[in-house]
Amino acid sequence: MPSCVLAYSGGLDTSVILGWLQDEGYDVHAVYVDLGQPCEDRKAIMQKATDNGAVSSRLIDAREELCRDFAFPVLQWQAKYEGIYLLGTSIARPLISKVCLQVAREVGAVAYAHGATGKGNDQCRFQLAAEALDPNVKIIAPWRIEEFRNRFPGRTEMIDYCDVKKIPVKASIEKPYSSDENCLHISYEAGKLEEVEVNGLEIVDFGMGVSPQEAPDKVEEVTIGFESGVPVSIDGKAKSPLEMVEGLNEIAGRNGVGRIDIVENRFVGMKSRGVYESPGMTALYAAHLSLEQLTLDRDLVHLRDQLAPVVAEMVYYGFWYVPKMDALLAFIKEAQQPVTGEVTLGLYKGNVMIHSRTSPNSLYDAEIASMEGGGSYDQTDAEGFLRIMGLPSRVAGTVQPREY
Numbered sequence: 001m002p003s004c005v006l007a008y009s010g011g012l013d014t015s016v017i018l019g020w021l022q023d024e025g026y027d028v029h030a031v032y033v034d035l036g037q038p039c040e041d042r043k044a045i046m047q048k049a050t051d052n053g054a055v056s057s058r059l060i061d062a063r064e065e066l067c068r069d070f071a072f073p074v075l076q077w078q079a080k081y082e083g084i085y086l087l088g089t090s091i092a093r094p095l096i097s098k099v100c101l102q103v104a105r106e107v108g109a110v111a112y113a114h115g116a117t118g119k120g121n122d123q124c125r126f127q128l129a130a131e132a133l134d135p136n137v138k139i140i141a142p143w144r145i146e147e148f149r150n151r152f153p154g155r156t157e158m159i160d161y162c163d164v165k166k167i168p169v170k171a172s173i174e175k176p177y178s179s180d181e182n183c184l185h186i187s188y189e190a191g192k193l194e195e196v197e198v199n200g201l202e203i204v205d206f207g208m209g210v211s212p213q214e215a216p217d218k219v220e221e222v223t224i225g226f227e228s229g230v231p232v233s234i235d236g237k238a239k240s241p242l243e244m245v246e247g248l249n250e251i252a253g254r255n256g257v258g259r260i261d262i263v264e265n266r267f268v269g270m271k272s273r274g275v276y277e278s279p280g281m282t283a284l285y286a287a288h289l290s291l292e293q294l295t296l297d298r299d300l301v302h303l304r305d306q307l308a309p310v311v312a313e314m315v316y317y318g319f320w321y322v323p324k325m326d327a328l329l330a331f332i333k334e335a336q337q338p339v340t341g342e343v344t345l346g347l348y349k350g351n352v353m354i355h356s357r358t359s360p361n362s363l364y365d366a367e368i369a370s371m372e373g374g375g376s377y378d379q380t381d382a383e384g385f386l387r388i389m390g391l392p393s394r395v396a397g398t399v400q401p402r403e404y
Contacts, residue, residue, distance in 0.1 A: 010045035036183025067241035088185030093125030125318030132321035185278035209253025212350030229336025248280030258282035
C-alpha cells in the first residue's frame with residue numbers, strides 16, 4: 001500500500017481524514033507538530049492515532065525552531081501583513097510542512113495530507129512549502145476533493161463516521177467562531193465574526209491575556225535585550241527564543257497588549273475578518289523598532305521599510321522556501337548586525353510605551369542633535385546643502401512656472 005504523512009491534530013477533521021485515507025488505500029503516518037497549541041494530552045492524541053489505524057504516530061516539538069528560525073527573522077524585517085497582522089499563523093505553516101516532509105522522507109511516504117480547506121490561506125502555505133522542498137510530493141487536500149465533501153457535508157456526518165469506525169471524538173460546545181493557536185498568537189475567525197458590523201473584541205473569549213479594561217491600573221516595566229536584532233534577554237536574564245516569547249506573552253498579556261481586529265485580503269482573493277492576539281510579539285516588535293532607531297542609518301532603514309511589505313506578503317501567501325526569500329533573509333541578517341542593546345517598555349492597559357533604550361552601537365549624538373547653541377553641527381553648512389537639493393526645483397520653476 002502507498003504511504004502518506006498526515007499533519008494530525010487529533011480533532012474531528014483530522015481524525016476523519018485519518019480514517020478516510022485508510023479507506024482510500026493509504027498507510028498513514030500521523031505527525032503532530034507541537035507549536036505551542038493549548039494544553040492537550042499529547043500522549044493521548046498520539047495513542048488515539050495509533051488506535052485508529054495509523055502505521056505510526058509522532059509528536060515533534062518545533063516550538064523553539066518556530067521562534068528562532070521563522071518568527072524572529074520576520075520580526076527583524078518588522079514585517080506586518082497589510083500594516084497590522086504579525087503573521088502568527090502564516091509563519092507556522094511552512095514549518096509544519098517541513099517537519100511532515102522530513103518524516104515522509106524517513107518512512108518513505110509518497111504523499112502529504114492536510115486538513116486545510118479550499119477557501120483559506122493555509123492550503124496555499126502548506127502546498128507551496130511542500131512542493132518547494134519536494135517537487136515530487138503528492139499533496140492530498142481532502143476538502144478540495146468533491147467525493148470527500150459529498151461524503152462529509154457537515155459535522156453530523158463526520159461524527160457518524162467516527163462512531164462507525166469507533167474513533168473517539170469529544171463532544172465540543174459550538175463556539176460562535178473558530179480559533180487556531182500556537183506559542184506566537186491565537187487567531188479567531190469565521191462564525192459570528194463573519195458579521196463585520198459586530199464588535200469582534202466583545203465576541204471573542206481571548207486566551208492569552210486580559211482585556212485592556214481589566215489590566216492593572218499601573219504601568220509595568222520590562223527590559224528586553226537584543227543581540228544583532230535577535231531578542232535574547234528579559235530584565236537582564238538570558239532566555240532562549242521560546243522562553244522570550246512565552247515570558248513576554250505572560251507579561252504583555254496581563255497588561256492587555258496585542259489584540260487587533262482586521263478585515264484582510266486572503267491570497268485566494270476574498271476578504272476575511274480576523275481577530276488576533278499576540279501579546280509577546282507585539283512587545284517585541286515595539287522594542288526592536290525602538291532599538292533600530294538608535295543603531296541603523298537612515299538609508300538602510302528606509303530600504304528595509306520599502307521591502308518589509310514584500311516580506312510580509314510572501315510569508316502570508318506561503319512563499320517561504322523560495323530564492324527570493326533566501327536573499328531577503330540573508331540581507332536582513334547582515335543589516336541587523338548593529339542592532340544590539342536594551343529597550344525598556346512601559347506596558348499599560350493595552351499600550352506599549354518606550355521608556356528607555358541603550359546600545360553600544362548607537363548612532364545618536366546628542367551634541368549634534370542639540371537644539372541649543374553651539375555643538376558640533378555648523379548650521380551654515382545647510383545653506384549650500386539646500387541650494388544643491390533645490391536646484392532641480394528652481395530650474396523647473398523657471399522653465400515651467402507654477403500657479404500660486
